[in-house]
Amino acid sequence: xxxxxxxxxxxxxxxxxxxxxxxxxxxxxxxxxxxxxxxxxxxxxxxxxxxxxxxxxxxxxxxxxxxxxxxxxxxxxxxxxxxxxxxxxxxxxxxxxxxxxxxxxxxxxxxxxxxxxxxxxxxxxxxxxxxxxxxxxxxxxxxxxxxxxxxxxxxxxxxxxxxxxxxxxxxxxxxxxxxxxxxxxxxxxxxxxxxxxxxxxxxxxxxxxxxxxxxxxxxxxxxxxxxxxxxxx
Amino acid sequence: xxxxxxxxxxxxxxxxxxxxxxxxxxxxxxxxxxxxxxxxxxxxxxxxxxxxxxxxxxxxxxxxxxxxxxxxxxxxxxxxxxxxxxxxxxxxxxxxxxxxxxxxxxxxxxxxxxxxxxxxxxxxxxxxxxxxxxxxxxxxxxxxxxxxxxxxxxxxxxxxxxxxxxxxxxxxxxxxxxxxxxxxxxxxxxxxxxxxxxxxxxxxxxxxxxxxxxxxxxxxxxxxxxxxxxxxx
Numbered sequence: 061x062x063x064x065x066x067x068x069x070x071x072x073x074x075x076x077x078x079x080x081x082x083x084x085x086x087x088x089x090x091x092x093x094x095x096x097x098x099x100x101x102x103x104x105x106x107x108x109x110x111x112x113x114x115x116x117x118x119x120x121x122x123x124x125x126x127x128x129x130x131x132x133x134x135x136x137x138x139x140x141x142x143x144x145x146x147x148x149x150x151x152x153x154x155x156x157x158x159x160x161x162x163x164x165x166x167x168x169x170x171x172x173x174x175x176x177x178x179x180x181x182x183x184x185x186x187x188x189x190x191x192x193x194x195x196x197x198x199x200x201x202x203x204x205x206x207x208x209x210x211x212x213x214x215x216x217x218x219x220x221x222x223x224x225x226x227x228x229x230x231x232x233x234x235x236x237x238x239x240x241x242x243x244x245x246x247x248x249x250x251x252x253x254x255x256x257x258x259x260x261x262x263x264x265x266x267x268x269x270x271x272x273x274x275x276x277x278x279x280x281x282x283x284x285x286x287x288x289x290x291x292x293x
Numbered sequence: 294x295x296x297x298x299x300x301x302x303x304x305x306x307x308x309x310x311x312x313x314x315x316x317x318x319x320x321x322x323x324x325x326x327x328x329x330x331x332x333x334x335x336x337x338x339x340x341x342x343x344x345x346x347x348x349x350x351x352x353x354x355x356x357x358x359x360x361x362x363x364x365x366x367x368x369x370x371x372x373x374x375x376x377x378x379x380x381x382x383x384x385x386x387x388x389x390x391x392x393x394x395x396x397x398x399x400x401x402x403x404x405x406x407x408x409x410x411x412x413x414x415x416x417x418x419x420x421x422x423x424x425x426x427x428x429x430x431x432x433x434x435x436x437x438x439x440x441x442x443x444x445x446x447x448x449x450x451x452x453x454x455x456x457x458x459x460x461x462x463x464x465x466x467x468x469x470x471x472x473x474x475x476x477x478x479x480x481x482x483x484x485x486x487x488x489x490x491x492x493x494x495x496x497x498x499x500x501x502x503x504x505x506x507x508x509x510x511x512x513x514x515x516x517x518x519x520x521x522x523x524x525x526x
Contacts, residue, residue, distance in 0.1 A: 069419075069423070069427075071312065072417070074314070075313070076312065076313040076314040076317065077312050077313070077314055077416075077417065078312065078313060079304065079309065079310050079311065079312055079313075079419060080308070080309040080310070080311060080312075080313060080316055081307070081309040081310055083313055084309070160419075160423040160427075161427065161432075162423060162426040162427055162431065162432045162433050162434075163422075163423050163426070163433060163434060163440075164434060164435060164436070165432075168432040168435050171432060172432070175430065180430075182426075182427035182428075182430070183310075183427065184305070184310065184419045184423040184424045184426070184427040185419060185423070186302075186312060186393075186417045186418060186419055187420065187423060189396075190302070190393040190395060190396050190417040190418070190420060191417045193395040193396070193415075193417070194302075194393075194394065194395055194415035194416065194417040195415075197408065197413075197415070198395065199394075199395045199398075199401040199404060199405070200395050200396060201395075201396060201397060201442065202397060202401050203397070203444070204444045204446050204447055205444070206441060206442060206443050206444070206447075206455060207396075207441070207442040208439060208440070208441050208442075208459075209434065209439060209440040209441075209442075210439050211436070211437045211438070211439070213437050214437055214439075222439060225458060226441075
């Protein structure tokens with residue numbers, strides 16, 4: 061009988077913001093898998109580090125820099141094949157994912173390759189959206205308000221249209237798209253309502269009004285805003 | 294010195310989907326607070342039940358049925374006053390919230406009353422959106438896709454317009470709004486792509502194609518859909 065593949069969300073970064081289930085699965089793992097970027101450290105692995113049993117097998121999926129789509133697919137192909145070979149022996153594999161596996165998570169790429177062939181359990185995690193809101197002290201959505209999640213790499217006119225039509229908004233993956241996003245928010249008169257959050261819940265966390273956000277925002281940064289008056293008062 | 298108020302997200306329902314931080318705070322609590330609905334059991338308290346130390350103080354905020362807005366505000370006023378009185382003695386209070394405190398969470402109403410006056414730490418939790426996606430095996434959003442969260446109680450024409458304009462969608466608080474939502478999704482040709490999830494991660498969990506969803510959906514139900522082809526393949 062084949063092993064089970066666990067796609068485990070590790071939350072936004074602080075190790076104690078992973079779930080009890082994630083911690084139990086990691087502590088009992090004999091084989092883990094995770095992505096790295098261009099030979100660098102794995103953020104996901106760093107979140108789980110203190111819980112990983114010594115000497116267990118580690119399947120590393122090394123991804124090229126973001127824009128090389130075909131090579132990324134090849135890295136996931138190779139990783140999925142290694143994971144499948146392990147599952148075939150009856151061993152379970154615990155695959156790490158920052159945040160939540162199905163919310164912009166790298167685990168989707170493994171899931172799409174192995175779904176239907178093996179038993180897969182997805183363990184949801186705390187997303188960066190609510191972690192940023194918690195850290196910024198900004199209740200992001202209440203009652204019958206809508207929340208729109210927008211990736212920063214979207215084209216400027218698409219962003220403008222979607223931001224104009226939305227109520228509460230979380231802009232993800234800000235990074236080098238910060239000037240474009242700031243321009244759109246300023247045009248729409250929303251810049252002064254916007255909060256910039258970088259590396260939420262980690263020691264290097266930064267929380268600033270958008271106007272003070274640094275020019276060199278990292279990939280793991282977000283902008284949050286609400287348009288409403290405080291409807292919960 | 295005043296105590297600290299912790300607004301703790303408990304996740305979608307399965308007790309082991311709370312975070313390690315939430316579990317530690319509950320296990321060390323001397324005073325907890327949580328809402329109940331019309332004298333019923335507290336769902337939030339039931340998630341945490343096994344971790345609550347025996348004999349500690351419990352502040353119960355009993356809310357009337359959903360539509361009586363003014364009485365709900367009065368219940369939060371009273372609860373916030375009790376919490377404040379406890380904090381004044383230097384004691385910490387751990388306030389429970391299903392899901393995440395700032396994502397349609399009841400804790401917002403306590404936060405708005407005590408913010409600025411006391412030290413408040415918000416502990417994010419796993420939201421029902423990603424819990425439902427995980428349980429339904431539906432990667433909800435990848436790459437540069439957008440995700441729109443819509444509350445089911447919205448007016449039919451508002452829902453139609455927002456659903457038509459969105460990409461991936463999570464419809465929250467479905468309950469008695471199911472017929473209206475199903476009508477809109479059918480009109481838009483999206484019903485066959487939609488998944489219905491009820492009480493995700495609990496023993497009573499139900500996951501069905503939308504066409505098979507029960508007429509008497511509970512408040513804790515959700516509809517998920519993605520419009521794209523699978524972009525992660």
